[in-house]
Amino acid sequence: xxxxxxxxxxxxxxxxxxxxxxxxxxxxxxxxxxxxxxxxxxxxxxxxxxxxxxxxxxxxxxxxxxxxxxxxxxxxxxxxxxxxxxxxxxxxxxxxxxxxxxxxxxxxxxxxxxxxxxxxxxxxxxxxxxxxxxxxxxxxxxxxxxxxxxxxxxxxxxxxxxxxxxxxxxxxxxxxxxxxxxxxxxxxxxxxxxxxxxxxxxxxxxxxxxxxxxxxxxxxxxxxxxxxxxxxxxxxxxxxxxxxxxxxxxxxxxxxxxxxxxxxxxxxxxxxxxxxxxxxxxxxxxxxxxxxxxxxxxxxxxxxxxxxxxxxxxxxxxxxxxxxxxxxxxxxxxxxxxxxxxxxxxxxxxxxxxxxxxxxxxxxxxxxxxxxxxxxxxxxxxxxxxxxxxxxxxxxxxxxxxxxxxxxxxxxxxxxxxxxxxxxx
Numbered sequence: 365x366x367x368x369x370x371x372x373x374x375x376x377x378x379x380x381x382x383x384x385x386x387x388x389x390x391x392x393x394x395x396x397x398x399x400x401x402x403x404x405x406x407x408x409x410x411x412x413x414x415x416x417x418x419x420x421x422x423x424x425x426x427x428x429x430x431x432x433x434x435x436x437x438x439x440x441x442x443x444x445x446x447x448x449x450x451x452x453x454x455x456x457x458x459x460x461x462x463x464x465x466x467x468x469x470x471x472x473x474x475x476x477x478x479x480x481x482x483x484x485x486x487x488x489x490x491x492x493x494x495x496x497x498x499x500x501x502x503x504x505x506x507x508x509x510x511x512x513x514x515x516x517x518x519x520x521x522x523x524x525x526x527x528x529x530x531x532x533x534x535x536x537x538x539x540x541x542x543x544x545x546x547x548x549x550x551x552x553x554x555x556x557x558x559x560x561x562x563x564x565x566x567x568x569x570x571x572x573x574x575x576x577x578x579x580x581x582x583x584x585x586x587x588x589x590x591x592x593x594x595x596x597x598x599x600x601x602x603x604x605x606x607x608x609x610x611x612x613x614x615x616x617x618x619x620x621x622x623x624x625x626x627x628x629x630x631x632x633x634x635x636x637x638x639x640x641x642x643x644x645x646x647x648x649x650x651x652x653x654x655x656x657x658x659x660x661x662x663x664x665x666x667x668x669x670x671x672x673x674x675x676x677x678x679x680x681x682x683x684x685x686x687x688x689x690x691x692x693x694x695x696x697x698x699x700x701x702x703x704x705x706x707x708x709x710x711x712x713x714x715x716x717x718x719x720x721x722x723x724x725x726x727x728x729x730x731x732x733x734x735x736x737x738x739x740x741x742x743x744x745x746x747x748x749x750x751x752x753x754x755x756x757x758x759x760x761x762x763x764x765x766x767x768x769x770x771x772x773x774x775x776x777x778x779x780x781x782x783x784x785x786x787x788x789x
Contacts, residue, residue, distance in 0.1 A: 403512035403519060407439055412514035416455075421506045422499040427487040428507060429459040431470070432515065433479035441518035441666070443481040444511060445473060446504065448526030448533045451492050455485035458530075464638075464648035471525055471551070471637060472654025473661070478705040482515060493526075493533035495557040500533060501540050508544065518666050525549035525657070527637035528579065532556035535587050538566040546664050549657050551637040552576055554583035565595045565624040569660045571631070571653055574604055578635040588628050592617060595624035603759060604630040610642050613759045614656060614742070627660055629653075641741060641757070652741025655710055655772045659702060693718045694788035695763075697727040701779040702772070708738075709779040712772045713754070715786055717763035722788040725763070726755040727771075729784045735777035743771035 405411070414432045418425050433442065447458040447470040461468030467475055470483045477483075484507055486500075493500050504524075511517060522545050524534040531553025538548040539562035547567030568591035572584030581604075592599065598619035605611045612631035620626055633639040638651035648654065695717050702710040715725050731737070731750045743754040755761075760769040 402441065403515075403517045405438070405512055405514045406441060406516035410436060410438060410515050412511065419503075419506055419510060421503045422497075424489075424499070426489075426503050427455065429455045429485040430511070431459060431474060431483040431485075433482065435479050436515070438516050441516050441521075443477070443521040443661075444508075444517050444523070445470065445477075445481055445483050445661075446507075446522075446524040446534075446537075447471060447473070447483060447485045448493065448524065448530030449485070449488065449491070450526070450528040450530050453491060453530070455487040458485040459483070461648060468638070468648025468654070471527070471549075471657065472648055472651070473525070473658055475705065475708075476654060476658040476703055476710060478703055482511065482517065484511060488529070488533070493529050493536075493557045495533065495536055498540075498558075498560070500557065501536065501560075504537060504541065504544075520666055521546055521664060523547050523549070523661055525551070526553070527551035528553065528635065529556060535559065535590075538562075538568065538591065542566045547661065549660070550584070550587055551653070552579055552584065552635050553587055554579040555587065559590070562590055563594060565621055566591060567624050567626070567664070568595070569627040569629070569657065571629045571637070571657075573633040573635060573639065574630050575607055575633070576635045581630065584630075588626065591624075592626050595626055596621045597626050602628050602630075605632045605759070607632055609758060610644070611757055611759065612639065612641060612652060612741075623664075625660075625663075629656065642744075650739050652739070652772075655739065655741055655774060658710065659712070659772065662703065694720075694722055695725050695786040697784040697786040699729070699782055699784055704779050708774065708776045710772065710774050711779070712770055713743075713784065714768050714770050715756075715763070716768040717765055717788075719765055721764050721767075722762070724756055724761040725786060725788045726753055727784055727786050728753045729782040731775075732777065732780040732782070735775055735780070737773050737775045740773040741771065742769070745773075 414430055416429050418427050449458045474483055486503055524537045524545050526534045531550040534548040534550050535553055536557035537545055539559035542564035549569045551571045570584050570588040572581045574581055597617035602615035603613050605613050609632045612629055614629040617626040631639045636646045638646045638648045640647055640650045641652055695715055698714050700712055702712050713727055715727055729752050731752055746753040
């Protein structure tokens with residue numbers, strides 16, 4: 365089981381945290397600019413296909429797993445995501461989702477991408493990312509060149525993500541390759557793989573357990589603050605959940621440079637990439653992290669343009685946001701489909717207070733035939749037959765007049781355009 369094997373790795377990671385924090389990366393070559401220029405692989409038959417391969421990098425044979433969309437179009441520039449494994453994990457763990465299966469492949473992003481993304485899972489030396497003499501950064505460079513030469517990639521939409529040691533390596537990539545990656549997602553990371561440079565802006569999403577027994581949350585805060593500074597965000601002390609609440613709080617920093625957002629999502633839990641609100645269990649099929657990470661990634665547009673105020677979806681929104689609430693209306697709720705794939709979809713609901721502040725809210729709607737909610741975050745779900753009710757959690761119930769909050773969910777079935785109601789006691 366993936367969870368059991370993680371526990372067995374904890375002592376190794378704890379020791380590595382001290383020894384490897386001093387390891388820096390070697391001098392690096394400049395990365396490519398953030399522009400959606402067609403890569404050499406565009407407009408021609410692909411020379412790469414999904415599978416496990418080796419590449420010569422820094423004089424060594426390194427392995428990696430490549431996942432190409434099943435409906436690959438050589439004339440369409442694709443998003444590229446590097447998924448990095450944890451200490452004593454493998455590229456195969458990342459690419460297949462391990463015991464959680466396909467729903468957790470590439471930290472849950474492969475399923476949510478709906479054939480819109482090329483994925484690469486490199487294998488670390490000795491199942492880690494020490495990045496000795498910058499060799500792991502060189503591997504990322506070599507793999508980027510290889511994929512861009514054989515497939516059509518949007519060079520303005522390259523991302524890296526990883527948990528634990530993989531998070532540390534993602535941070536190292538952000539530090540040393542700020543013109544290569546558009547954003548990084550760091551799950552429970554620390555400065556273990558070095559930070560050569562670390563002065564240029566890169567969009568950043570940090571996720572960390574408040575009582576992480578392997579890499580204390582102070583490590584995650586330190587990594588986050590590097591890009592709070594680099595991205596010109598307003599300094600703040602974002603709220604974190606209390607121990608025992610079994611919740612998470614996601615904060616989007618204000619004042620960041622356009623195109624360089626920073627998000628921070630501490631959760632009441634230990635060292636894991638897939639916490640579940642309301643439970644001490646972990647599960648890639650029920651965690652809120654996959655949906656929130658996909659929403660963060662999918663907000664970025666091509667050509668280096670900054671993200672819009674609302675993340676774009678691969679499927680047109682099912683309904684427009686409501687107009688200003690009518691007098692006497694406590695709150696309103698609107699829905700949009702963020703993404704869809706055969707047999708499932710991701711939805712998002714926006715709750716907006718009326719002309720007076722509210723301290724709690726409940727949104728409801730009726731599921732269409734064949735729909736089942738399989739995962740929900742930033743709300744508490746109750747289902748009775750086809751009737752859905754979602755009430756606020758502790759950190760998003762109080763809304764000033766006209767202010768909004770959102771919750772998201774994954775569901776099986778076909779997307780629809782539900783009519784929502786909203787009440788506030």
